[in-house]
Amino acid sequence: MTYSHDVLRVATISPDTEAEGPGRRWAIWLQGCSLRCAACCNPEMFDPRRGTETTLAVLDAQLVAARTAGVEGITVLGGEPFEQPAGAAALAEAAHAHGLTVMVFSGYELAELRARPDGARFLAAIDLLVDGRYDRTRPEPPPPLGRRWIGSTNQTMHHLTEAYRADDPRMRAANTIEIHWKDGQLLINGWPSADALVRGIRTKEP
Numbered sequence: 189m190t191y192s193h194d195v196l197r198v199a200t201i202s203p204d205t206e207a208e209g210p211g212r213r214w215a216i217w218l219q220g221c222s223l224r225c226a227a228c229c230n231p232e233m234f235d236p237r238r239g240t241e242t243t244l245a246v247l248d249a250q251l252v253a254a255r256t257a258g259v260e261g262i263t264v265l266g267g268e269p270f271e272q273p274a275g276a277a278a279l280a281e282a283a284h285a286h287g288l289t290v291m292v293f294s295g296y297e298l299a300e301l302r303a304r305p306d307g308a309r310f311l312a313a314i315d316l317l318v319d320g321r322y323d324r325t326r327p328e329p330p331p332p333l334g335r336r337w338i339g340s341t342n343q344t345m346h347h348l349t350e351a352y353r354a355d356d357p358r359m360r361a362a363n364t365i366e367i368h369w370k371d372g373q374l375l376i377n378g379w380p381s382a383d384a385l386v387r388g389i390r391t392k393e394p
């Protein structure tokens with residue numbers, strides 16, 4: 189499946205979460221992942237035909253609203269963000285234009301991404317990259333022994349810009365789970381393990 193540069197196939201969006209990276213973030217789960225790691229926590233996001241096609245114009249308006257509300261950055265995950273590299277690059281560039289930082293979770297390793305001719309533009313717009321396939325045989329221990337937001341010990345957090353410091357205390361805080369009420373449905377996001385702290389329920393709509 190090919191994607192237009194101004195449309196992304198989206199699984200879901202959390203407009204204001206503190207469970208998917210440093211600080212308050214606008215998080216987007218992109219639909220489609222061909223890597224299919226065993227025990228992936230989002231198998232419903234494998235099929236690239238599912239999800240909702242969403243224009244960058246619509247997403248850009250959400251970024252403006254998020255920035256106005258005090259969100260500090262966006263997080264792009266999925267699914268596999270680099271399976272929609274042009275649209276994801278445009279989204280990340282828009283985020284920077286609005287003063288938002290960009291964090292991305294990819295199942296591909298950084299060396300693989302750098303070898304891809306279609307990955308350079310997206311990579312250039314990322315501040316914080318967590319790379320590598322999830323390996324359930326090598327689980328990351330929970331913080332403070334392990335790293336926050338990291339699933340398995342083979343994965344690496346790359347600081348591609350100076351937006352975040354490795355010694356930022358938020359990098360070693362406990363993982364969290366959030367429960368949101370959105371569009372008439374419950375959305376649970378964050379860290380799917382027993383060590384995670386449940387941050388509470390936010391009602392986004394009456």
Ligand code: SF4
Nearest residue numbers: 221224225228267295
């Ligand atoms: S790369 Fe990520 S989304 Fe894709 S199968 Fe692996 S853990 Fe799941």
